[in-house]
Amino acid sequence: MTSCDPRGAARDNRRSVKTAREGSLKLAYDRREFLRAAAGLAAGATLFGSSPFLPAATIPKKKKVVVITFGGGARDQETFALEGQENIPHLMRDLIPQSSFFTQVVNRGILGHYVATASLATGVYETFNNFAATPPESPTIFEYFRKDLKRPASDAWVVAPSNGFNRIGESSHRSYGQGLGASVILPKHLLTAAMSGHSGDVEHLLRDNYETPYYAPELGGTEFELQQLENILKLSVDDFKAHARTLASPDELSVYIARQLMRQLAPSLLWITMHDIDIAHAGTYSLYVDGIRRTDRLCADVWKAIQTEPEYAGNTTLFILPDFGRDSDEDAGGNGFQHHRTGDALSRTTWMLALGAGVREGLVFDRRVDSTDLVPTVGAMMGFSPSLAQGKPVSELL
Amino acid sequence: MLPPNLKPEQFADYPPEAKKAALANLSTLQRLPLSFLPSLLRELIDYDFKFPAERKALDKELANLNSLSTSQTEDWFRSFAQIRLSPQLENLSWANSPAQFVERLSAHLWATHQLDTFRAAATKYAARLRKVVPPQAPSVPRLGIAVIGQGVHEYPEPIFRKLRPHGTYFSRVNPGNGLNQLLDIVATRAKSHPAAYGHWYIDGGQETDHDPALTCVSYNALAPVRTLLLRKIRTQIERPGMGPEELRSLLAQLRPEDLGFGNPGDAILDWFQMKVLTEGSGTQIFSTTFTQWAAREALRRAQPETLLVHFAPRQRQKPMNEMLSGRSAGEDLDPIGSLVDADMGAYYSWLNQQRLAGAEQSSFLVWFEGHGQAVVIGPSTPRGTESTSAINLRELLLE
Numbered sequence: 001m002t003s004c005d006p007r008g009a010a011r012d013n014r015r016s017v018k019t020a021r022e023g024s025l026k027l028a029y030d031r032r033e034f035l036r037a038a039a040g041l042a043a044g045a046t047l048f049g050s051s052p053f054l055p056a057a058t059i060p061k062k063k064k065v066v067v068i069t070f071g072g073g074a075r076d077q078e079t080f081a082l083e084g085q086e087n088i089p090h091l092m093r094d095l096i097p098q099s100s101f102f103t104q105v106v107n108r109g110i111l112g113h114y115v116a117t118a119s120l121a122t123g124v125y126e127t128f129n130n131f132a133a134t135p136p137e138s139p140t141i142f143e144y145f146r147k148d149l150k151r152p153a154s155d156a157w158v159v160a161p162s163n164g165f166n167r168i169g170e171s172s173h174r175s176y177g178q179g180l181g182a183s184v185i186l187p188k189h190l191l192t193a194a195m196s197g198h199s200g201d202v203e204h205l206l207r208d209n210y211e212t213p214y215y216a217p218e219l220g221g222t223e224f225e226l227q228q229l230e231n232i233l234k235l236s237v238d239d240f241k242a243h244a245r246t247l248a249s250p251d252e253l254s255v256y257i258a259r260q261l262m263r264q265l266a267p268s269l270l271w272i273t274m275h276d277i278d279i280a281h282a283g284t285y286s287l288y289v290d291g292i293r294r295t296d297r298l299c300a301d302v303w304k305a306i307q308t309e310p311e312y313a314g315n316t317t318l319f320i321l322p323d324f325g326r327d328s329d330e331d332a333g334g335n336g337f338q339h340h341r342t343g344d345a346l347s348r349t350t351w352m353l354a355l356g357a358g359v360r361e362g363l364v365f366d367r368r369v370d371s372t373d374l375v376p377t378v379g380a381m382m383g384f385s386p387s388l389a390q391g392k393p394v395s396e397l398l
Numbered sequence: 399m400l401p402p403n404l405k406p407e408q409f410a411d412y413p414p415e416a417k418k419a420a421l422a423n424l425s426t427l428q429r430l431p432l433s434f435l436p437s438l439l440r441e442l443i444d445y446d447f448k449f450p451a452e453r454k455a456l457d458k459e460l461a462n463l464n465s466l467s468t469s470q471t472e473d474w475f476r477s478f479a480q481i482r483l484s485p486q487l488e489n490l491s492w493a494n495s496p497a498q499f500v501e502r503l504s505a506h507l508w509a510t511h512q513l514d515t516f517r518a519a520a521t522k523y524a525a526r527l528r529k530v531v532p533p534q535a536p537s538v539p540r541l542g543i544a545v546i547g548q549g550v551h552e553y554p555e556p557i558f559r560k561l562r563p564h565g566t567y568f569s570r571v572n573p574g575n576g577l578n579q580l581l582d583i584v585a586t587r588a589k590s591h592p593a594a595y596g597h598w599y600i601d602g603g604q605e606t607d608h609d610p611a612l613t614c615v616s617y618n619a620l621a622p623v624r625t626l627l628l629r630k631i632r633t634q635i636e637r638p639g640m641g642p643e644e645l646r647s648l649l650a651q652l653r654p655e656d657l658g659f660g661n662p663g664d665a666i667l668d669w670f671q672m673k674v675l676t677e678g679s680g681t682q683i684f685s686t687t688f689t690q691w692a693a694r695e696a697l698r699r700a701q702p703e704t705l706l707v708h709f710a711p712r713q714r715q716k717p718m719n720e721m722l723s724g725r726s727a728g729e730d731l732d733p734i735g736s737l738v739d740a741d742m743g744a745y746y747s748w749l750n751q752q753r754l755a756g757a758e759q760s761s762f763l764v765w766f767e768g769h770g771q772a773v774v775i776g777p778s779t780p781r782g783t784e785s786t787s788a789i790n791l792r793e794l795l796l797e
Contacts (some may be wrong), residue, residue: 081558110508110509111508112508127510129505132641132642282680283681283687284687284715284735284739285738285739286732286736286739287715329749332750333517335691336693336746338679342517343513343514344517364787
């Protein structure tokens with residue numbers, strides 16, 4: 001659970017306080033103006049009437065969706081604001097021109113990474129303890145997908161960064177839950193198992209801290225993970241170890257595993273949770289920005305993989321969105337980029353880009369979208385019914 | 399328990415001055431809503447270890463609350479009274495452990511979607527309080543100084559990007575003996591305007607010789623404390639069932655003597671340093687984070703008239719377990735990354751200084767140590783301009 005500083009929220013002698021709504025609107029406006037200037041994109045709202053989106057019926061039969069959470073938590077100053085664009089060259093140059101971009105995605109839930117990612121995956125603002133090893137209470141996107149479309153377990157996968165996310169694939173809901181969720185793969189567990197306790201030169205890939213820098217739990221890693229490695233990913237322990245030694249961060253390891261999954265199992269629903277950026281909690285701005293730059297590059301790598309893997313090319317929609325932002329420099333109750341504790345507009349307002357099959361290119365939409373709208377949108381795209389989700393399908397993508 | 403049921407014995411474990419203040423204001427405290435009162439008690443319980451500026455502010459806030467009639471109190475706290483709390487929160491021992499209550503309250507506000515309502519109530523209350531009890535202006539215009547980039551010989555990227563629009567950028571500053579010149583300047587101010595905890599020097603590495611009139615905190619001087627703290631953190635993490643929240647609660651219960659402070663020490667400064675290390679995230683392992691957070695907390699709490707912050711290189715990022723072991727600190731430094739950290743840290747120091755009373759008269763200097771680049775921000779300094787005149791640091795502060 002993140003914490004706020006209730007009295008600190010009001011500590012500022014000078015500044016007037018914007019309402020959350022005003023703040024979100026301003027962010028949306030800034031992002032739109034910046035994107036128009038930088039990438040020559042059009043305002044979707046003005047084109048929508050005369051240029052309808054491709055109808056879902058024209059999408060190839062074996063529709064696939066990949067979701068990347070751009071995490072955990074990045075602000076406009078370091079991404080879409082003018083001074084931040086240098087940190088996201090791949091998003092700006094390669095991906096956004098091919099995307100429909102939503103400038104105002106608001107997360108009205110708890111701003112803790114596990115609970116917020118679970119909320120993205122259920123379409124409901126979950127309220128469980130962010131640090132508890134507990135499954136989401138509402139059915140996940142993976143359960144709707146598998147139950148409604150009668151898909152096997154091999155068709156829905158989550159690649160998750162940390163111990164804390166290992167229950168995200170399957171809810172505790174009694175109508176869904178056990179046996180209907182996604183398989184969750186924890187790359188760090190794989191690596192720990194593969195290294196058999198001798199992780200010396202890959203220790204940097206096993207960082208498992210989030211929300212607080214000094215909580216570094218022991219990582220598991222057992223025979224089960226070794227079986228996943230060899231039977232599912234078709235990787236020998238030696239090859240895996242050799243490749244891991246060439247990687248720089250836990251998220252690079254996650255993307256490597258995700259690509260292996262795409263190659264071997266080609267799941268129709270693949271969810272990749274990035275987390276390098278959350279090093280910001282340690283208060284080191286340079287490492288936070290490095291994390292953003294790396295995540296930007298990895299998003300482009302995944303898009304490239306989608307275009308080159310035969311099972312994905314031409315029939316896959318990619319969604320990229322942060323779980324939430326980080327605190328504003330202006331909010332005296334926080335400490336700027338370091339945390340996401342104030343609940344201010346900057347920490348709640350993020351963005352989403354969608355690209356690939358069925359998505360019109362080069363459009364920007366300013367209207368407010370909720371974080372919980374993702375699941376109904378993917379449901380409408382893929383043909384399943386997330387009946388318990390709170391959000392609404394994003395009509396501009398359907 | 400609800401506030402009207404507060405009894406004097408519930409403050410028995412408070413330190414002497416805090417207890418005295420609580421008992422003197424008991425009837426007022428009983429009238430406040432539970433969604434507000436523990437956050438006030440969280441400040442009050444530390445009264446004995448607070449800086450003079452904090453004590454004055456708290457005294458004035460209590461005096462204002464005492465002066466309100468019953469109907470005025472209802473009016474001031476109407477928004478707080480509308481916050482829905484749970485029976486579990488009401489049953490907590492909030493008078494004895496207000497900080498733990500506030501942690502739980504935060505979680506409750508997030509989970510019940512009442513955080514925005516609470517923020518609005520807190521903002522409104524603070525604005526109203528400021529109107530009735532304006533923050534005390536400094537006796538001399540504040541001066542903030544940040545020295546960044548120690549150990550960086552060459553850095554081709556632009557720096558001070560956040561601060562340059564607010565002041566004048568100088569590109570030909572004589573760097574000779576710079577830190578000592580700046581320490582002389584702040585010492586002169588400290589002697590001309592003596593005030594307890596009014597003039598600070600925070601160093602992210604080894605502190606330089608300085609005048610005793612300055613309140614000094616340094617990362618290196620706290621090395622034994624940090625080692626002990628990291629050992630405690632590791633021990634706790636390895637316990638079954640331990641999680642971030644439990645760890646945070648345990649850290650909040652530490653006392654300065656648990657970390658080897660004292661013998662004899664400055665109780666108020668020891669308390670401050672302990673809080674920087676136990677409440678700050680990353681302050682235990684990264685010197686740049688320590689320096690930024692210490693400066694932020696010094697400004698917020700002590701409201702100094704002078705603050706010199708000297709950033710030093712932090713250790714390179716390593717696996718967290720290795721950093722927590724405390725074995726590698728200082729052996730493998732990251733000067734460039736630390737410069738980037740400190741550049742942002744300097745901006746935050748300026749922002750935090752500007753949140754204090756007298757902001758329109760305050761001045762700020764940031765200097766790239768050993769180099770000729772600096773930015774000066776002040777009431778008479780043009781904004782967003784550049785000067786190529788040769789100048790030394792002392793002259794810069796006269797600009």
